Amino acid sequence: MGKLMALILLGAGLALVGERFLTLRERMNAYREVESVESQNCHLIEGIENGSEDIDILPSGLAFISNGLKYPGMPDLAPDEPGRIFLMDLNEQNPRVQELNIGDGFDKASFNPHGMSTFIDKDQTVYLYVVNHPHMDSTVEIFKFEEQQRSLVYLKTIKHELLKRARMNASREVKSVELPNCKLIKGIETGAEDLEILPNGLAFISSGLRYPGVKSFEPDKPGKILLMDLNKEDPTVLELKMTGSNFDASSFNPHGISTFTDEDNTVYLLVVSHPDVKSTVELFKFQEEEKSLLHLKTIKHELLPNLNDLVAVGREHFYATNDHYFVDQYMRSWELYLGLAWSNVVYYSPDDVRVVASGFDFANGISMSPDRKYVYIAELLAHKIHVYEKHANWTLTPLKSLDCDTLVDNISVDPVTGDLWVGCHPNGMKIFSYDPENPPGSEPSEEHQLKDEREFRVNISPT
Ligand SMILES: *[C@@H]1O[C@H](CO)[C@@H](O)[C@H](O)[C@H]1NC(C)=O
Ligand SMILES: *[C@@H]1O[C@H](CO)[C@@H](O)[C@H](O)[C@H]1NC(C)=O
Ligand SMILES: *[C@@H]1O[C@H](CO)[C@@H](O)[C@H](O)[C@H]1NC(C)=O
Ligand SMILES: *[C@@H]1O[C@H](CO)[C@@H](O)[C@H](O)[C@H]1NC(C)=O
Numbered sequence: 168m169g170k171l172m173a174l175i176l177l178g179a180g181l182a183l184v185g186e187r188f189l190t191l192r193e194r195m196n197a198y199r200e201v202e203s204v205e206s207q208n209c210h211l212i213e214g215i216e217n218g219s220e221d222i223d224i225l226p227s228g229l230a231f232i233s234n235g236l237k238y239p240g241m242p243d244l245a246p247d248e249p250g251r252i253f254l255m256d257l258n259e260q261n262p263r264v265q266e267l268n269i270g271d272g273f274d275k276a277s278f279n280p281h282g283m284s285t286f287i288d289k290d291q292t293v294y295l296y297v298v299n300h301p302h303m304d305s306t307v308e309i310f311k312f313e314e315q316q317r318s319l320v321y322l323k324t325i326k327h328e329l330l331k332r333a334r335m336n337a338s339r340e341v342k343s344v345e346l347p348n349c350k351l352i353k354g355i356e357t358g359a360e361d362l363e364i365l366p367n368g369l370a371f372i373s374s375g376l377r378y379p380g381v382k383s384f385e386p387d388k389p390g391k392i393l394l395m396d397l398n399k400e401d402p403t404v405l406e407l408k409m410t411g412s413n414f415d416a417s418s419f420n421p422h423g424i425s426t427f428t429d430e431d432n433t434v435y436l437l438v439v440s441h442p443d444v445k446s447t448v449e450l451f452k453f454q455e456e457e458k459s460l461l462h463l464k465t466i467k468h469e470l471l472p473n474l475n476d477l478v479a480v481g482r483e484h485f486y487a488t489n490d491h492y493f494v495d496q497y498m499r500s501w502e503l504y505l506g507l508a509w510s511n512v513v514y515y516s517p518d519d520v521r522v523v524a525s526g527f528d529f530a531n532g533i534s535m536s537p538d539r540k541y542v543y544i545a546e547l548l549a550h551k552i553h554v555y556e557k558h559a560n561w562t563l564t565p566l567k568s569l570d571c572d573t574l575v576d577n578i579s580v581d582p583v584t585g586d587l588w589v590g591c592h593p594n595g596m597k598i599f600s601y602d603p604e605n606p607p608g609s610e611p612s613e614e615h616q617l618k619d620e621r622e623f624r625v626n627i628s629p630t
Contacts, residue, residue: 214264215253217245221283223295228258229314231267231295233280250280252297254317265317273308273321277301285312295319354404355393357385361424361476361532361577363436368398369455371407371436373421378441390421392438392451392460409451411462418442419449423476423532423577425485426453435482436460439474444496446474448515450483470513470520473499476577478533478542484516486523486542486563488530503529503548512544514561523563524555532577537585541566545575545589552578552589 220236235250253264269275281298288294293312298305306326310319360376375390393404409416422439429435434453439446447467451460466483472494477487491499492509502509511525512533524530529547535557536543542555542563550571555563574592581588 212255212262212264214266217248219253220281223283223285224257225285225287225293228256230255230257231283231285231312232264233283233297235279236281237279237300249276249278250299251278252280252283252295252319267312268316268318269310270318270320274301294322299324352395352402352404354406359393360422362579363424363426364397364579365426365428365434366582368396370395370397371424371426371453372404373424373438375420376422376441377420378422389417389419390440391419392421392424392436394458405458408457408459409462410459411451413465414449414462415442421449422474423488425477425479427479427482427484429482435463435479437477437479437485439477439487441474446471446489448474448477448485448487466515468513468515468520470522471515473510475530476532478535480535480539480561481516485514486533486535487513487515488527488533488544489513490529490531490547506548508549512542512563516561519561523561524553524565531575532589534578534580534587536580537582543578543580543587545578547574547576547592550574552587 215232215234217235220233222230222232224230232253232255233250234253235245235248237246237250252267252269254267255262255264269278279300281300283298284296286294286296293314295310295312297308297310299308300306304326306324308321309323309325310321313320355372355374357375359372359374361373362370364370372393372395373390374393375385375388377386377390392407392409394407395402395404409419420441422441424436424438427435427437434455436451436453438449438451440449441447445467447465448471449462450464450466451462454461464483471487471489473489473491475488475490477485479485489511491502492507492511493499493502501507506528508526508528510527510530511522512527512530514521514523524544527544527546528549530544531547532543532545534543535541540557542557544553544555545551546553550573552569552571552575554566554568556566557563571589571591576590576592578590579588580586
């Protein structure tokens, strides 16, 4: 009854769910509406109205039911109650559910049960294995079932890095660091999502992102693009006016941004936006004199369903990250939760759109080396930065990956030294469950230097 067994059981369980999703993905009936069917032999069992997650039936006809799974973004009918395990005797004429008592030594308040499996020993003892997510971690809890007392005796908690949930690094606490050269810039208190600096020192800042599951400070206001002149002694921000007859500023929800400078020195700003939770790329011409952005075009494409960031390689040409595969909010939660790693990178141009890299566990920031030979992709939940070689035909081939031990978000590249400046989230759960008493805090940027295409030197220094 060792760890191996539990691993195998858990693996089998996850594989089963994964396989169901794969089948689902192939058939892609995610948009199908299901008609109600009257099933004669079905009736509602009182006591599990709030949903059940898994069921395991013993040969004797006793069934265990796990209830009350919680995960950010997933509908939860009883958010304030911990999860429970119910027992149901299927031999009864009118089976009812009964909550199983859980014995001492187990933290019931954080019980968040997911998949389950039973194991019957030679001496007929029944063990119940439960995948648990206390505080969004992943563990397997082993209980002994006491049939007479209708209770579960807690035996053991299994945790292992192979059981993945370290992705969120949810238990890390961040220490405050005093940064003497840092000062608060007025006017961007509501948060900045991305930053792009022109060679002349003008910086564009995307501000006001509303993103499902992430705290928004001004949920009722549209997002904006701010301009900041870094040449000034005391830089301030200025909101850029947005003009253009076909542009709806009220639903503007800017995420990643990138600039492209034409041969005639015209600066174009490409912005990922999420009007009504959709994904578009808005193309603007920067008018420095007027301090405004002239909207030229909205780009939408079926290969660009869940955009996060982009890097421009032409006026209407870019690489972009899709941070999820699914569009549906419920499926997105499952995708994230199961770590399916179906997120990808797409090359877009007006006459050629294709996936150029895939298999990411939340592809996030994307950027390019100053010589434009390499593309950098931040994989948020795998804590990695990937380096790809860019070819003349726009395909990308993987060169190397850098382990960062933190959740990597947006990337900026120093145009002179080639250093990467990466926005990081040391504790991922704090992005998805914002607590004003314990905020994500100012997270140190980390500097990763690419010396040549063969060797990375990594300096982690708070800046
Ligand atoms: C379902 O959830 C509601 C809301 O939390 C709670 O009041 C109710 O007792 C729950 N029902 C059961 C059967 O657990
Ligand atoms: C999560 O954070 C801890 C520090 O609290 C660190 O030791 C650990 O390696 C991190 N885990 C992962 C998978 O990044
Ligand atoms: C990265 O994103 C964070 C917020 O998500 C933002 O505060 C920061 O300015 C960004 N940094 C860069 C280098 O884009
Ligand atoms: C693109 O270019 C690379 C490198 O020259 C080559 O290996 C690859 O086969 C090309 N792919 C396509 C689809 O043309």
